[in-house]
Amino acid sequence: MLESFNYFREREFWKVIAMLDWNHVGDDGKVLERAKYYLSKRSVLSIEAFRKTLNERLKGLEDTRFLEMMLSNSINGKKKNITSRLFLNTRCLVIASGQKYYKSVLSNPAKMKENMEFGGLLELADAALQLKIGNPKVSKKNKQVVS
DSSP, rough: OOGGGSSHHHHHHHHHHOOOOGGGGHHHHHHHHHHHHHHHHHHHHHHHHHHHHHHHHHHHTSSSSHHHHHOOOOOSSSSOOOOHHHHHHHHHHHHHHHHHHHHHHHHHGGOOOTTTTOOOGGGGHHHHHHHHHOOEOTTTTOOOEEO
C-alpha cells in the first residue's frame, strides 16, 4: 500500500477536528461525541490513518520552541515545571482548536494558550474503534487493533 494512504487527507482530518463540540467543555466524551460517531462510520484503516495523522500533527509541535514557550509562560515570571503529559495535552489542545490556530502556533509559538489542555483528543480514535467494532482489544503500546 502506498504510504500516502496511511494518513488521513488533510482536509478530512481538520473536518473531524472541527466536529469537536466545545459547548460541552469539561465533559471530554461529549466534546468528542460527534467526531467519534463520524469516524466510527469510516473503515478501521481510516480510523488508524486518522490516529497516524494526529500523531504527525503532535510531532509537529514537539519542537523545543514550544516547550520553551510553555516553560517561560508563568503568572509570576518564574519558570514552571512541565510534565511530558502536560506538554502532550497542551499540544492536543492546539490541534483541537482547529487548523487556523494550529498553523498560527506553528509559525509563532507565543500564540500557544497558557494553562489549557485537551488530552481527550488522544482517545478519539480508540473511542471510534470501540463504537465501530464493539470493544476491541487495543494494544496500548502501538495503538493497533488486535484480534
